[in-house]
Amino acid sequence: MEGEKDDTAWKKVILEALPENLQIIINKIPLSFAKSLEEIRIREERPLMIFSSGRSYCIKQDGTPSLSPKGAYIVTRQDTKRMLQRISNYSIYAVEEELRNGYITLKGGYRVGVAGKAVLDDGKIKTLKYISSFNIRISREVVGSASKIMHYITSGTEVYHTLILSPPQMGKTTLIRDIARQLSDGFPGFTGVKVGIVDERSEIAGCFQGVPQNRVGFQTDVMDACPKAIGIMMMIRAMSPAVIITDEVGKAEDADAIEEALNAGIKIITTAHSGDIEDASRRPVLSKLLEKRIFQRILVLGNSLGVGTVEKIYDGYTMKNILMDPVR
């Protein structure tokens, strides 16, 4: 893996989202934990916690992480009130839509998940009130994470329809983000093509006010926070992408939209939550796609060399593994 986004870049944006007293505490967290920080969890009247290197820690007033809640800093109502003001930029009315989806995106593409009391209107969610839980997700872009597999999913000027299967938190979003970037910018032996990303959960491009905060390529268009099926159709109609990239296909209408794109001659690269091909063949929607032999390449991610290891690459027609050894 080549460059990693400057590790302290997240600090500046994330800290600004926190009320001042919490900023001080988070700043004191030892570097060893801060480097692999994945989540900061703020829950009213409960200990301040972080999720780092796969484990949850409670944070004390002086910044030391601990596995036990004893002595941890307890988040107050004032903290959560101020936090909501900051992350909404003092404008609840402007983030209504995002609240309805359960998260607010900060500058830099970082997402803050929120939980509270749902206010319903005619059976549908109108907004959230009494927001008492926040989950600041610190996603890290890894530029170059797809370098070793790009020539498996392309052939000359052609891009293969690709499905990436991965268990949760195995780096599939990081991988397709870099795939998007490399297809768009081009890489040695491949001239860049127009890429369209349908980013239903704003995780791939991390758009802030419509502008991707992660590097996704200069020939890339992003449909942010848009349901996949609709987004794909919109892109087909007017954006003329050569490739459409989207995350976590699972619904019947997603599969239909994918077939529409295929009919329009557009290549599809997508992902699914699954451990391996056998597991995927048991899922209703995925199995249909696999049966129709729609995907030319199927990648399986795992952990053997660390997070983001590509364990196997199957040829979609022969269902044979063409990868010699796992790469990362």
Next chain:
Amino acid sequence: MMSIKIICSVIIVVCSTIIGFRAANRYVLRIRQIRALQLAFAQLESEIISYSTFLPEAVKKISGVVQEDIGVLFNEFADRLIDKSGDSVSEAWQESLRVCKKYLHINSEEIEILTAFGGVLGASDKESQRSYFEILQNQLKNQEKQAEAACSKYQNMYKSLGLLGGLTIVILLF
């Protein structure tokens, strides 16, 4: 001697007339500022409801196009929000009102109305924001009427008082 008396008299009358005019003018300024506030909040409402502009940017935008003194108030408010110094909207607004007091000719009733509005600005969905803006504009309209009544009652009074007061002093002295 005579000429000195005349010069002094003129100075005294002119000064007291100016004082009278300034007292009268405060009523005019109060009306002007109330109207400027009405316009400013109408524009703010539009930014919020129609364009979903974030509050700090919306306030900053308006500070540039509204009448001077009110512009200073909104600019102060915008800077505090942009700064993210940790204040809530309400705190930032109150501080701005406090700091800009010397430029404001609105009275304590108006300040109270504005302070109360600071407590709800930006803190709810569009429908609610629209209602709060409507209430605010109605309150300001009432204040405008009151201010106009006060103005017509006292404006001329203070102007005359200034002139007559000055003449009285001159007569008593000399």
